[in-house]
Amino acid sequence: MADVIAQRTIELTLPNGTQGSIRVRVWEPEYRPRPSAPFWEADVEVAGAGKTHKTNGVGIDAFQALYCALQLIPSMLVIYEDLGRLSWLDAEWLGFPEIKLTEP
Template sequence: MPDVIAERTISLTLPSGTKESIRVRLWAPEYRPSALCWEADVEVAGAGEAHKTHGVGIDAFQALYGALHLIPAMLSSYEGNGQLSWFDEEWTGFPEINLTNA
């Protein structure tokens, strides 16, 4: 398995005021000969949940963009539980990425 190339910890503040850590990790893209494509794994874990998937592409850059694109959607599963924040700011530092050329 390739190395983790990026990791960020954000906070989930529950309605009770308790804070939980949410860890986002991204692995280096890896070529998958059986699928004839590149994949970059991404994981969001914490507060009793864990979600792992991967971005896919015809090259490593496209796989990375795909993985980064998935992170905001993966984090949205926590929004009903409380407020996500990064460095005490009310955002996670993961902007939504538009993957179209328009």
Template sequence: MPDVIAERTLELTLPSGTQEGIRVRVWAPEYSPYFRCWVADVEVAGAGDTDKSHGAGIDAFQALYSALHLIPAMLVKYEDDGRLSWLGEGWTGVPAIDLTNA
């Protein structure tokens, strides 16, 4: 399995005021003979749940870009639980990637 190349811990502040860590990790892309393309795994874990997925592409760059694009969508499920933040700021530091104007 490839190495984790990026990791960030977000804070989920629940309505009660308690905080839980939400860990986001991205693994280095690797070629998958099974899928016949490059794959970069991504994981969001915390608050009693773990969600894993992967980005895919014709090269390592596209697989990594695809994996990064998944993170905002994977974080949406925490919006009903409380407020996500990073370093005490009101955002996660993970910008949504708009592909409609690409």
């Protein structure tokens, strides 16, 4: 089992003022060969407010898998936006990269 290599706690403020937290964790990439092709995976998890979502970034090498895992985080946090305000270090920017699916 891979080790957690990064973890961040995001604050969740509900409309009634109640505070909660969302934990984001990323595991070190692992080589996971499959019959179709060998590739790397980096697991990523977002958990809190009674919800847990875990998936992985996939790549040809460890760098690509880790980069893909980091790019998944903003879309994983979307499920919490309807619950209240998300913040990190008292700022609305959570410090994660966002995927822009537009032409260069």
